[in-house]
Amino acid sequence: MKHFKKISFLALALGWIGQIITHIIWSNLRYENASGGDTGVIIFWSSFFLLISYGLFILIPSKRIAKLSENIGILSFTLLSGIYTLIGFTILIGWGFLMSNNFLGVFIDAFICGLIFGLTFHLIWNKKRNELKQIHLIPILTLPIFFLFIYLFAFPKLFPSLAYNVVPQYVRHEILKSTIPKFKVGDDLSELQKVLPGEFEFEDCYGNRGAMLEDFQYVIEVNCCKIVRIEYGPRGETGYAMGGKRKPCS
Template sequence: MKHFKKTSFLALVLGWIGQIITHIIWSNLRYGNASSGDTGVVIFWSSFFLLIYYSLFILLPGKRIIKLSENNGILIFTILSGVYALIGFTILIGWVFLISNNFLGVFIDASICGVIFGLTFHLIWNKKRNELKQIHLIPILTLPIIFLFIYLFAFPKLLPSLAYNVVPQYVRHDILKNTIPKFKVGDELSKLQKTLPGEFDFKDCHGNQGAMLENFQYVIEVNCCKIIRIEYGPRQKTGYTMGGKRNPCN
Protein backbone atom coordinates (compact mmCIF):
# COMPACT_ATOMS: atom_id res chain seq x y z
CA MET A 1 0.00 0.00 0.00
CA LYS A 2 3.03 2.29 0.23
CA HIS A 3 3.12 2.76 -3.53
CA PHE A 4 -0.65 3.19 -3.57
CA LYS A 5 -0.37 6.10 -1.14
CA LYS A 6 2.29 7.78 -3.27
CA THR A 7 0.39 7.21 -6.53
CA SER A 8 -2.98 8.24 -5.16
CA PHE A 9 -1.64 11.35 -3.45
CA LEU A 10 0.11 12.51 -6.63
CA ALA A 11 -3.08 11.91 -8.61
CA LEU A 12 -5.10 13.84 -6.04
CA VAL A 13 -2.68 16.79 -6.06
CA LEU A 14 -2.94 17.00 -9.85
CA GLY A 15 -6.73 16.77 -9.51
CA TRP A 16 -6.68 19.62 -6.98
CA ILE A 17 -4.60 21.81 -9.31
CA GLY A 18 -6.96 20.93 -12.16
CA GLN A 19 -10.04 21.90 -10.18
CA ILE A 20 -8.50 25.27 -9.26
CA ILE A 21 -7.82 25.99 -12.93
CA THR A 22 -11.37 24.88 -13.72
CA HIS A 23 -12.75 27.20 -11.06
CA ILE A 24 -10.74 30.12 -12.46
CA ILE A 25 -12.17 29.48 -15.93
CA TRP A 26 -15.71 29.08 -14.56
CA SER A 27 -15.41 32.28 -12.50
CA ASN A 28 -14.19 34.28 -15.50
CA LEU A 29 -16.99 32.97 -17.68
CA ARG A 30 -19.62 33.81 -15.08
CA TYR A 31 -18.26 36.90 -13.32
CA GLY A 32 -15.51 38.22 -15.56
CA ASN A 33 -12.71 37.49 -13.09
CA ALA A 34 -11.54 34.87 -10.60
CA SER A 35 -11.87 37.20 -7.62
CA SER A 36 -15.68 37.40 -7.83
CA GLY A 37 -15.83 33.61 -7.86
CA ASP A 38 -14.17 33.41 -4.42
CA THR A 39 -11.21 31.55 -5.84
CA GLY A 40 -9.10 32.19 -2.74
CA VAL A 41 -11.79 30.68 -0.52
CA VAL A 42 -12.11 27.68 -2.83
CA ILE A 43 -8.34 27.09 -2.74
CA PHE A 44 -8.27 27.08 1.07
CA TRP A 45 -11.37 25.01 1.79
CA SER A 46 -10.88 22.57 -1.06
CA SER A 47 -7.43 21.76 0.36
CA PHE A 48 -8.97 21.05 3.76
CA PHE A 49 -11.82 18.89 2.50
CA LEU A 50 -9.65 17.04 -0.01
CA LEU A 51 -7.46 15.80 2.84
CA ILE A 52 -10.59 14.46 4.53
CA TYR A 53 -11.76 13.01 1.21
CA TYR A 54 -8.36 11.40 0.71
CA SER A 55 -8.51 9.68 4.10
CA LEU A 56 -12.11 8.49 3.92
CA PHE A 57 -12.74 7.88 0.23
CA ILE A 58 -9.33 6.89 -1.12
CA LEU A 59 -7.09 5.43 1.60
CA LEU A 60 -9.77 3.37 3.35
CA PRO A 61 -11.13 1.70 0.17
CA GLY A 62 -7.64 1.61 -1.37
CA LYS A 63 -7.69 -2.08 -2.27
CA ARG A 64 -11.04 -1.66 -4.00
CA ILE A 65 -9.74 1.30 -6.00
CA ILE A 66 -6.72 -0.75 -7.10
CA LYS A 67 -8.94 -3.60 -8.29
CA LEU A 68 -11.20 -1.23 -10.20
CA SER A 69 -8.19 0.34 -11.87
CA GLU A 70 -6.69 -3.00 -12.85
CA ASN A 71 -9.98 -4.53 -14.02
CA ASN A 72 -11.34 -1.59 -16.02
CA GLY A 73 -10.09 0.42 -18.96
CA ILE A 74 -8.88 3.95 -18.50
CA LEU A 75 -12.09 5.54 -19.83
CA ILE A 76 -14.43 3.60 -17.54
CA PHE A 77 -12.21 4.13 -14.51
CA THR A 78 -11.88 7.85 -15.20
CA ILE A 79 -15.65 8.27 -15.49
CA LEU A 80 -16.24 6.26 -12.33
CA SER A 81 -13.66 8.39 -10.54
CA GLY A 82 -15.43 11.59 -11.58
CA VAL A 83 -18.78 10.30 -10.34
CA TYR A 84 -17.17 9.01 -7.14
CA ALA A 85 -15.64 12.43 -6.46
CA LEU A 86 -19.04 14.09 -6.91
CA ILE A 87 -20.60 11.66 -4.43
CA GLY A 88 -17.81 12.19 -1.90
CA PHE A 89 -17.95 15.97 -2.29
CA THR A 90 -21.73 15.98 -1.85
CA ILE A 91 -21.49 13.92 1.33
CA LEU A 92 -18.74 16.08 2.85
CA ILE A 93 -19.88 19.62 1.99
CA GLY A 94 -21.72 19.69 -1.34
CA TRP A 95 -25.11 19.17 0.32
CA VAL A 96 -24.84 22.74 1.68
CA PHE A 97 -24.67 24.15 -1.85
CA LEU A 98 -27.57 21.94 -2.95
CA ILE A 99 -29.76 23.23 -0.13
CA SER A 100 -28.90 26.85 -0.83
CA ASN A 101 -29.00 26.32 -4.62
CA ASN A 102 -26.04 28.68 -4.86
CA PHE A 103 -22.48 28.51 -6.21
CA LEU A 104 -23.17 25.22 -7.98
CA GLY A 105 -20.02 25.63 -10.06
CA VAL A 106 -18.12 23.89 -7.27
CA PHE A 107 -19.68 20.61 -8.42
CA ILE A 108 -17.89 21.08 -11.73
CA ASP A 109 -14.67 21.56 -9.76
CA ALA A 110 -15.24 18.35 -7.82
CA SER A 111 -15.98 16.29 -10.92
CA ILE A 112 -12.89 17.63 -12.72
CA CYS A 113 -10.77 16.74 -9.69
CA GLY A 114 -12.14 13.20 -9.78
CA VAL A 115 -11.65 12.84 -13.53
CA ILE A 116 -8.01 13.99 -13.35
CA PHE A 117 -7.43 11.75 -10.34
CA GLY A 118 -8.83 8.73 -12.17
CA LEU A 119 -6.92 9.41 -15.38
CA THR A 120 -3.62 10.01 -13.56
CA PHE A 121 -3.97 7.10 -11.16
CA HIS A 122 -4.87 4.63 -13.90
CA LEU A 123 -1.95 5.70 -16.10
CA ILE A 124 0.60 5.58 -13.30
CA TRP A 125 -0.62 2.46 -11.52
CA ASN A 126 -0.99 0.34 -14.63
CA LYS A 127 1.87 1.68 -16.78
CA LYS A 128 4.32 3.82 -14.80
CA ARG A 129 4.27 2.32 -11.31
CA ASN A 130 7.89 1.20 -11.42
CA GLU A 131 9.06 4.64 -12.56
CA LEU A 132 7.16 6.28 -9.69
CA LYS A 133 8.95 4.06 -7.19
CA GLN A 134 12.16 5.91 -8.02
CA ILE A 135 10.63 9.29 -7.18
CA HIS A 136 11.01 10.48 -3.61
CA LEU A 137 7.87 11.48 -1.73
CA ILE A 138 9.17 14.99 -0.95
CA PRO A 139 8.80 16.37 -4.53
CA ILE A 140 5.21 15.13 -4.57
CA LEU A 141 4.48 16.78 -1.22
CA THR A 142 6.00 20.07 -2.36
CA LEU A 143 4.10 20.13 -5.67
CA PRO A 144 1.11 22.06 -4.21
CA ILE A 145 3.49 24.60 -2.65
CA ILE A 146 5.29 25.11 -5.97
CA PHE A 147 1.97 25.57 -7.78
CA LEU A 148 0.72 28.13 -5.24
CA PHE A 149 4.04 30.00 -5.33
CA ILE A 150 3.86 30.33 -9.10
CA TYR A 151 0.14 31.14 -9.17
CA LEU A 152 -0.06 33.55 -6.23
CA PHE A 153 3.38 35.19 -6.30
CA ALA A 154 5.57 34.69 -9.38
CA PHE A 155 2.85 35.01 -12.02
CA PRO A 156 1.36 38.26 -10.59
CA LYS A 157 4.82 39.77 -10.19
CA LEU A 158 6.06 38.91 -13.67
CA LEU A 159 2.84 39.33 -15.67
CA PRO A 160 0.44 41.43 -13.57
CA SER A 161 -1.86 42.44 -16.45
CA LEU A 162 -2.39 38.79 -17.42
CA ALA A 163 -2.77 37.68 -13.82
CA TYR A 164 -5.22 40.43 -12.84
CA ASN A 165 -8.41 38.58 -13.73
CA VAL A 166 -7.28 35.08 -12.76
CA VAL A 167 -6.01 35.55 -9.20
CA PRO A 168 -7.87 35.72 -5.85
CA GLN A 169 -9.08 39.04 -4.48
CA TYR A 170 -6.16 39.85 -2.17
CA VAL A 171 -3.62 39.27 -4.96
CA ARG A 172 -5.78 41.31 -7.33
CA HIS A 173 -5.75 44.17 -4.79
CA ASP A 174 -1.96 43.96 -4.52
CA ILE A 175 -1.65 44.28 -8.30
CA LEU A 176 -3.99 47.29 -8.23
CA LYS A 177 -2.05 48.87 -5.36
CA ASN A 178 1.27 48.41 -7.16
CA THR A 179 -0.04 49.55 -10.54
CA ILE A 180 -1.96 52.76 -9.77
CA PRO A 181 1.17 54.70 -8.65
CA LYS A 182 2.77 54.03 -12.05
CA PHE A 183 0.26 56.39 -13.72
CA LYS A 184 0.06 60.17 -13.70
CA VAL A 185 -2.12 62.99 -14.96
CA GLY A 186 -2.06 63.12 -18.76
CA ASP A 187 -1.65 59.37 -19.32
CA GLU A 188 -3.96 57.69 -21.81
CA LEU A 189 -6.98 55.82 -20.44
CA SER A 190 -6.33 52.97 -22.89
CA LYS A 191 -2.96 52.29 -21.26
CA LEU A 192 -4.58 52.05 -17.84
CA GLN A 193 -7.29 49.74 -19.17
CA LYS A 194 -4.69 47.50 -20.81
CA THR A 195 -2.66 47.26 -17.61
CA LEU A 196 -5.70 46.51 -15.41
CA PRO A 197 -8.11 44.80 -17.84
CA GLY A 198 -11.78 45.11 -16.97
CA GLU A 199 -11.25 47.43 -14.00
CA PHE A 200 -11.89 50.83 -15.57
CA ASP A 201 -14.82 51.18 -17.98
CA PHE A 202 -15.63 54.87 -18.41
CA LYS A 203 -18.53 55.68 -20.71
CA ASP A 204 -17.48 58.01 -23.51
CA CYS A 205 -14.00 58.25 -21.93
CA HIS A 206 -15.31 60.36 -19.07
CA GLY A 207 -15.96 59.71 -15.39
CA ASN A 208 -14.30 58.90 -12.12
CA GLN A 209 -13.68 55.82 -10.07
CA GLY A 210 -12.24 55.17 -6.65
CA ALA A 211 -12.01 52.51 -3.99
CA MET A 212 -10.96 51.99 -0.39
CA LEU A 213 -9.10 48.70 -0.05
CA GLU A 214 -7.74 47.15 3.12
CA ASN A 215 -4.68 49.43 3.31
CA PHE A 216 -4.91 51.52 0.15
CA GLN A 217 -7.28 54.03 -1.39
CA TYR A 218 -7.39 55.83 -4.70
CA VAL A 219 -9.47 57.95 -7.03
CA ILE A 220 -9.01 58.40 -10.78
CA GLU A 221 -10.84 60.93 -12.92
CA VAL A 222 -10.86 60.71 -16.69
CA ASN A 223 -11.88 63.17 -19.37
CA CYS A 224 -11.35 62.98 -23.14
CA CYS A 225 -9.74 59.54 -22.74
CA LYS A 226 -6.97 60.92 -20.52
CA ILE A 227 -6.34 60.87 -16.79
CA ILE A 228 -6.98 64.38 -15.45
CA ARG A 229 -6.82 63.51 -11.76
CA ILE A 230 -5.21 60.68 -9.83
CA GLU A 231 -4.81 60.44 -6.07
CA TYR A 232 -3.74 57.45 -3.99
CA GLY A 233 -2.21 56.55 -0.67
CA PRO A 234 -2.70 54.59 2.56
CA ARG A 235 -6.32 54.06 3.55
CA GLN A 236 -7.74 56.69 5.87
CA LYS A 237 -11.04 57.18 7.65
CA THR A 238 -12.42 59.23 4.79
CA GLY A 239 -11.92 58.52 1.12
CA TYR A 240 -11.13 60.96 -1.64
CA THR A 241 -13.85 63.22 -2.99
CA MET A 242 -15.51 62.10 -6.18
CA GLY A 243 -16.99 64.09 -9.02
CA GLY A 244 -15.76 66.57 -11.54
CA LYS A 245 -17.06 68.67 -14.42
CA ARG A 246 -16.85 67.37 -17.93
CA ASN A 247 -14.80 69.61 -20.18
CA PRO A 248 -15.07 69.67 -23.99
CA CYS A 249 -12.34 67.79 -25.83
CA ASN A 250 -10.11 69.60 -28.24
Protein backbone atom coordinates in the same frame (compact mmCIF):
# COMPACT_ATOMS: atom_id res chain seq x y z
CA MET B 1 -0.36 -2.17 -2.68
CA LYS B 2 3.17 -0.84 -2.73
CA HIS B 3 3.38 2.84 -3.75
CA PHE B 4 -0.41 3.31 -3.48
CA LYS B 5 -0.12 6.33 -1.17
CA LYS B 6 2.50 7.97 -3.36
CA ILE B 7 0.57 7.41 -6.59
CA SER B 8 -2.81 8.35 -5.14
CA PHE B 9 -1.50 11.56 -3.55
CA LEU B 10 0.19 12.60 -6.80
CA ALA B 11 -3.08 11.97 -8.66
CA LEU B 12 -4.99 13.91 -6.02
CA ALA B 13 -2.56 16.85 -6.16
CA LEU B 14 -2.93 17.06 -9.95
CA GLY B 15 -6.70 16.79 -9.57
CA TRP B 16 -6.69 19.65 -7.06
CA ILE B 17 -4.61 21.84 -9.39
CA GLY B 18 -6.99 21.01 -12.25
CA GLN B 19 -9.91 21.88 -10.00
CA ILE B 20 -8.48 25.32 -9.20
CA ILE B 21 -7.84 26.04 -12.88
CA THR B 22 -11.40 24.93 -13.66
CA HIS B 23 -12.76 27.27 -11.00
CA ILE B 24 -10.74 30.18 -12.41
CA ILE B 25 -12.20 29.55 -15.87
CA TRP B 26 -15.74 29.19 -14.47
CA SER B 27 -15.37 32.38 -12.41
CA ASN B 28 -14.20 34.37 -15.43
CA LEU B 29 -17.07 33.09 -17.55
CA ARG B 30 -19.61 34.02 -14.89
CA TYR B 31 -18.08 37.03 -13.10
CA GLU B 32 -15.41 38.15 -15.60
CA ASN B 33 -12.66 37.59 -13.03
CA ALA B 34 -11.48 34.98 -10.55
CA SER B 35 -12.12 37.28 -7.61
CA GLY B 36 -15.88 37.24 -8.20
CA GLY B 37 -15.89 33.46 -7.82
CA ASP B 38 -14.15 33.57 -4.42
CA THR B 39 -11.18 31.65 -5.79
CA GLY B 40 -9.08 32.32 -2.71
CA VAL B 41 -11.77 30.81 -0.48
CA ILE B 42 -12.06 27.81 -2.79
CA ILE B 43 -8.30 27.22 -2.67
CA PHE B 44 -8.26 27.15 1.13
CA TRP B 45 -11.38 25.10 1.83
CA SER B 46 -10.93 22.68 -1.07
CA SER B 47 -7.48 21.83 0.31
CA PHE B 48 -8.95 21.13 3.74
CA PHE B 49 -11.84 18.98 2.55
CA LEU B 50 -9.74 17.20 -0.07
CA LEU B 51 -7.42 15.90 2.63
CA ILE B 52 -10.44 14.61 4.55
CA SER B 53 -11.76 13.01 1.37
CA TYR B 54 -8.37 11.46 0.73
CA GLY B 55 -8.49 9.64 4.05
CA LEU B 56 -12.15 8.61 3.90
CA PHE B 57 -12.70 7.85 0.22
CA ILE B 58 -9.25 6.87 -1.08
CA LEU B 59 -7.03 5.46 1.65
CA ILE B 60 -9.69 3.40 3.44
CA PRO B 61 -10.96 1.66 0.27
CA SER B 62 -7.46 1.63 -1.29
CA LYS B 63 -7.50 -2.08 -2.15
CA ARG B 64 -10.81 -1.81 -3.98
CA ILE B 65 -9.68 1.28 -5.91
CA ALA B 66 -6.45 -0.40 -7.00
CA LYS B 67 -8.25 -3.61 -7.97
CA LEU B 68 -10.90 -1.72 -9.93
CA SER B 69 -8.28 0.19 -11.90
CA GLU B 70 -6.68 -3.11 -12.89
CA ASN B 71 -9.95 -4.67 -14.04
CA ILE B 72 -11.59 -1.92 -16.10
CA GLY B 73 -10.42 0.38 -18.89
CA ILE B 74 -9.02 3.83 -18.39
CA LEU B 75 -12.07 5.68 -19.75
CA SER B 76 -14.50 3.80 -17.50
CA PHE B 77 -12.28 4.22 -14.46
CA THR B 78 -11.83 7.95 -15.13
CA LEU B 79 -15.57 8.51 -15.46
CA LEU B 80 -16.33 6.45 -12.34
CA SER B 81 -13.70 8.45 -10.47
CA GLY B 82 -15.42 11.69 -11.45
CA ILE B 83 -18.79 10.43 -10.27
CA TYR B 84 -17.26 9.00 -7.08
CA THR B 85 -15.66 12.36 -6.30
CA LEU B 86 -18.98 14.13 -6.83
CA ILE B 87 -20.65 11.75 -4.38
CA GLY B 88 -17.92 12.22 -1.79
CA PHE B 89 -18.02 16.00 -2.22
CA THR B 90 -21.79 16.04 -1.81
CA ILE B 91 -21.60 13.96 1.36
CA LEU B 92 -18.93 16.17 2.95
CA ILE B 93 -20.04 19.68 2.02
CA GLY B 94 -21.83 19.75 -1.34
CA TRP B 95 -25.22 19.22 0.30
CA GLY B 96 -24.94 22.76 1.65
CA PHE B 97 -24.59 24.21 -1.85
CA LEU B 98 -27.53 22.11 -3.04
CA MET B 99 -29.75 23.40 -0.22
CA SER B 100 -28.85 27.03 -0.92
CA ASN B 101 -29.00 26.50 -4.70
CA ASN B 102 -26.04 28.85 -5.00
CA PHE B 103 -22.49 28.62 -6.32
CA LEU B 104 -23.20 25.31 -8.04
CA GLY B 105 -20.05 25.69 -10.13
CA VAL B 106 -18.16 23.96 -7.31
CA PHE B 107 -19.69 20.67 -8.47
CA ILE B 108 -17.94 21.14 -11.81
CA ASP B 109 -14.70 21.66 -9.88
CA ALA B 110 -15.21 18.43 -7.92
CA PHE B 111 -16.05 16.44 -11.05
CA ILE B 112 -12.95 17.68 -12.89
CA CYS B 113 -10.81 16.85 -9.86
CA GLY B 114 -12.18 13.31 -9.89
CA LEU B 115 -11.62 12.89 -13.62
CA ILE B 116 -7.99 14.01 -13.38
CA PHE B 117 -7.43 11.80 -10.34
CA GLY B 118 -8.88 8.76 -12.12
CA LEU B 119 -6.95 9.32 -15.33
CA THR B 120 -3.64 9.92 -13.54
CA PHE B 121 -4.02 7.06 -11.09
CA HIS B 122 -4.99 4.53 -13.78
CA LEU B 123 -2.08 5.51 -16.03
CA ILE B 124 0.56 5.38 -13.31
CA TRP B 125 -0.79 2.38 -11.40
CA ASN B 126 -1.05 0.17 -14.44
CA LYS B 127 1.91 1.37 -16.51
CA LYS B 128 4.43 3.33 -14.45
CA ARG B 129 4.05 1.90 -10.96
CA ASN B 130 7.53 0.44 -10.65
CA GLU B 131 9.18 3.52 -12.16
CA LEU B 132 7.66 5.72 -9.46
CA LYS B 133 10.06 4.34 -6.85
CA GLN B 134 12.76 6.53 -8.42
CA ILE B 135 10.76 9.65 -7.51
CA HIS B 136 11.16 10.86 -3.93
CA LEU B 137 8.05 11.56 -1.89
CA ILE B 138 9.03 15.15 -1.09
CA PRO B 139 8.56 16.57 -4.63
CA ILE B 140 5.11 14.98 -4.73
CA LEU B 141 4.12 16.43 -1.36
CA THR B 142 5.39 19.90 -2.30
CA LEU B 143 3.70 19.96 -5.73
CA PRO B 144 0.64 21.90 -4.44
CA ILE B 145 2.94 24.40 -2.69
CA PHE B 146 4.95 24.89 -5.88
CA PHE B 147 1.75 25.50 -7.84
CA LEU B 148 0.56 28.09 -5.30
CA PHE B 149 3.95 29.84 -5.41
CA ILE B 150 3.75 30.16 -9.19
CA TYR B 151 0.06 31.12 -9.24
CA LEU B 152 -0.08 33.54 -6.29
CA PHE B 153 3.41 35.07 -6.35
CA ALA B 154 5.59 34.54 -9.43
CA PHE B 155 2.89 34.91 -12.10
CA PRO B 156 1.42 38.18 -10.68
CA LYS B 157 4.91 39.64 -10.23
CA LEU B 158 6.11 38.78 -13.73
CA PHE B 159 2.88 39.26 -15.69
CA PRO B 160 0.52 41.46 -13.61
CA SER B 161 -1.78 42.43 -16.48
CA LEU B 162 -2.30 38.78 -17.45
CA ALA B 163 -2.75 37.73 -13.84
CA TYR B 164 -5.15 40.50 -12.86
CA ASN B 165 -8.37 38.69 -13.74
CA VAL B 166 -7.29 35.18 -12.80
CA VAL B 167 -6.00 35.62 -9.25
CA PRO B 168 -7.86 35.84 -5.91
CA GLN B 169 -9.03 39.18 -4.59
CA TYR B 170 -6.12 39.92 -2.24
CA VAL B 171 -3.55 39.31 -5.01
CA ARG B 172 -5.65 41.42 -7.36
CA HIS B 173 -5.54 44.25 -4.83
CA GLU B 174 -1.75 43.97 -4.58
CA ILE B 175 -1.49 44.33 -8.36
CA LEU B 176 -3.78 47.36 -8.20
CA LYS B 177 -1.72 48.97 -5.42
CA SER B 178 1.56 48.51 -7.27
CA THR B 179 0.17 49.63 -10.65
CA ILE B 180 -1.78 52.81 -9.93
CA PRO B 181 1.26 54.79 -8.65
CA LYS B 182 2.90 54.27 -12.04
CA PHE B 183 0.34 56.60 -13.68
CA LYS B 184 -0.05 60.37 -13.61
CA VAL B 185 -2.37 63.09 -14.87
CA GLY B 186 -2.29 63.27 -18.66
CA ASP B 187 -1.69 59.57 -19.27
CA ASP B 188 -3.95 57.78 -21.74
CA LEU B 189 -6.86 55.78 -20.35
CA SER B 190 -6.03 53.00 -22.81
CA GLU B 191 -2.68 52.41 -21.10
CA LEU B 192 -4.38 52.05 -17.72
CA GLN B 193 -6.95 49.68 -19.19
CA LYS B 194 -4.19 47.61 -20.73
CA VAL B 195 -2.42 46.91 -17.44
CA LEU B 196 -5.61 46.56 -15.35
CA PRO B 197 -8.03 44.93 -17.80
CA GLY B 198 -11.71 45.36 -17.01
CA GLU B 199 -11.14 47.65 -14.01
CA PHE B 200 -11.54 51.07 -15.64
CA GLU B 201 -14.25 50.92 -18.28
CA PHE B 202 -15.90 54.33 -18.82
CA GLU B 203 -18.62 55.19 -21.30
CA ASP B 204 -17.43 57.77 -23.83
CA CYS B 205 -14.05 57.93 -22.07
CA TYR B 206 -15.50 59.94 -19.18
CA GLY B 207 -16.04 59.02 -15.53
CA ASN B 208 -14.40 58.34 -12.22
CA ARG B 209 -13.62 55.39 -10.06
CA GLY B 210 -12.29 55.03 -6.55
CA ALA B 211 -12.01 52.44 -3.81
CA MET B 212 -10.91 51.98 -0.22
CA LEU B 213 -8.99 48.74 0.16
CA GLU B 214 -7.66 47.28 3.38
CA ASP B 215 -4.62 49.56 3.51
CA PHE B 216 -4.86 51.59 0.31
CA GLN B 217 -7.26 54.04 -1.29
CA TYR B 218 -7.41 55.79 -4.63
CA VAL B 219 -9.54 57.85 -6.96
CA ILE B 220 -9.08 58.26 -10.71
CA GLU B 221 -11.04 60.66 -12.92
CA VAL B 222 -10.99 60.41 -16.69
CA ASN B 223 -12.07 62.89 -19.34
CA CYS B 224 -11.57 62.71 -23.10
CA CYS B 225 -9.74 59.39 -22.71
CA LYS B 226 -7.12 61.03 -20.48
CA ILE B 227 -6.48 60.81 -16.75
CA VAL B 228 -7.37 64.25 -15.38
CA ARG B 229 -7.07 63.39 -11.69
CA ILE B 230 -5.33 60.64 -9.79
CA GLU B 231 -4.90 60.40 -6.03
CA TYR B 232 -3.75 57.46 -3.96
CA GLY B 233 -2.20 56.60 -0.65
CA PRO B 234 -2.67 54.70 2.62
CA ARG B 235 -6.26 54.23 3.63
CA GLY B 236 -7.64 56.98 5.86
CA GLU B 237 -10.82 57.41 7.81
CA THR B 238 -12.44 59.11 4.85
CA GLY B 239 -12.03 58.38 1.18
CA TYR B 240 -11.23 60.82 -1.59
CA ALA B 241 -14.04 63.02 -2.90
CA MET B 242 -15.54 61.88 -6.17
CA GLY B 243 -16.91 64.03 -8.94
CA GLY B 244 -15.82 66.61 -11.42
CA LYS B 245 -17.44 68.35 -14.35
CA ARG B 246 -17.12 66.99 -17.83
CA LYS B 247 -15.10 69.26 -20.05
CA PRO B 248 -15.28 69.39 -23.85
CA CYS B 249 -12.48 67.64 -25.70
CA SER B 250 -10.26 69.91 -27.73
